[in-house]
Amino acid sequence: MPSLFAGLDILAPDPPRMGHGLEPAANCATPTTRVRSWARNCTIIRIGFHLQLPVPARLMPIDLALVDRLDALLPQTQCGQCGHGGCMPYAEAMARGDAAPNRCPPGGGTVIAALAAALGQSPLPPDPACGAHKPRALAHIREAECIGCSKCVQACPVDAIVGASKRMHTVLAALCTGCELCVAPCPVDCIELLPHARSRMSATESDVARMRHRARQQRLDGERLRLQRDTSAVNAAGDAQALQAALARARARRASDPRP
Ligand code: SF4
Ligand code: SF4
Numbered sequence: 001m002p003s004l005f006a007g008l009d010i011l012a013p014d015p016p017r018m019g020h021g022l023e024p025a026a027n028c029a030t031p032t033t034r035v036r037s038w039a040r041n042c043t044i045i046r047i048g049f050h051l052q053l054p055v056p057a058r059l060m061p062i063d064l065a066l067v068d069r070l071d072a073l074l075p076q077t078q079c080g081q082c083g084h085g086g087c088m089p090y091a092e093a094m095a096r097g098d099a100a101p102n103r104c105p106p107g108g109g110t111v112i113a114a115l116a117a118a119l120g121q122s123p124l125p126p127d128p129a130c131g132a133h134k135p136r137a138l139a140h141i142r143e144a145e146c147i148g149c150s151k152c153v154q155a156c157p158v159d160a161i162v163g164a165s166k167r168m169h170t171v172l173a174a175l176c177t178g179c180e181l182c183v184a185p186c187p188v189d190c191i192e193l194l195p196h197a198r199s200r201m202s203a204t205e206s207d208v209a210r211m212r213h214r215a216r217q218q219r220l221d222g223e224r225l226r227l228q229r230d231t232s233a234v235n236a237a238g239d240a241q242a243l244q245a246a247l248a249r250a251r252a253r254r255a256s257d258p259r260p
C-alpha cells in the first residue's frame with residue numbers, strides 16, 4: 001500500500017496526453033480507457049486526500065512516459081502469454097509495479113534485459129509459467145480444408161487473416177506476428193505454424209503490429225458502443241410502448257367505471 005494522502009493533493013496526475021501515438025488502441029489501453037483511467041485516478045486521489053485513506057497501488061496514477069517506453073521494447077505480437085491482454089496492458093502493469101519484466105516469451109532474454117534496464121532493475125531469468133521462447137512462426141491456412149467459419153478472423157489481434165463468411169480464408173504473411181491465437185479456435189484444425197524466414201520481428205514490423213492492434217481495438221470499442229446504444233434505444237422503445245399500453249388500460253378502466 002502506498003502511504004496516506006496527507007498533503008498529497010498535488011499528486012493528481014497530469015492530464016492525459018493525446019496526439020502521442022496512442023490514438024487508436026487494447027483490450028489494452030485505448031485513448032478512451034486512458035482518459036477514463038486518468039479521470040478515475042484524479043477522483044480517487046482527491047477522495048483519498050479528503051478522507052485520509054490509503055489507496056491500492058493498482059489505482060495509483062501511471063507514469064505514461066514509462067508505459068510508452070516499456071511498450072516500445074515489447075515485440076507487439078499481442079499473444080497474451082505474459083498474462084495480460086496484450087503488450088500495452090503488460091507495459092502498464094510493469095509501470096505500476098504489478099508485473100515483473102520477465103514474462104514475455106516472444107521477446108526472450110533480449111527484451112527481459114531491456115525492460116529490466118528501463119525499470120532500473122536487475123534482469124531475472126524468464127518466468128517459466130509464461131512459456132518458453134520460440135523462434136518466430138508464420139500461420140498458414142490449408143485452404144482446401146477451410147470451412148469459412150471466420151473464427152480465426154475474430155481471434156487474430158492484428159487483423160492478419162482475410163476471407164468472407166463460408167469462403168476460404170487466408171493469412172496475410174506480411175502482417176502475421178506468429179502469435180498462434182488463431183490456431184486453437186479453428187474447428188477443423190486447418191491452421192498450421194510454419195517457421196518464419198526471420199527469427200524475430202523487426203522494429204518496423206512491431207510498429208505495424210502495434211498500430212493494427214490499436215486500430216482493431218478502436219473498431220471493436222466502436223462496435224460495442226453502437227451495440228449498447230442500439231440496445232438502449234430498443235429498451236427505451238419497449239418502455240415507451242409499455243407506458244402507452246398502461247395509459248390505454250387506465251383510460252379504458254376510467255371509461256368503464258360508472259363512478260364520477
Ligand atoms: S508479445 Fe510479450 S508483452 Fe506482448 S502480449 Fe505477448 S507476452 Fe505479452
Ligand atoms: S494469423 Fe494467427 S498467428 Fe498470425 S497474427 Fe493472426 S492470429 Fe497470430
Ligand code: SF4
Pocket residue numbers: 141145146147148149150151152153163169185186187188189190191
Ligand atoms: S477458423 Fe479454420 S475453418 Fe474457420 S475460417 Fe479460419 S481457417 Fe477456416
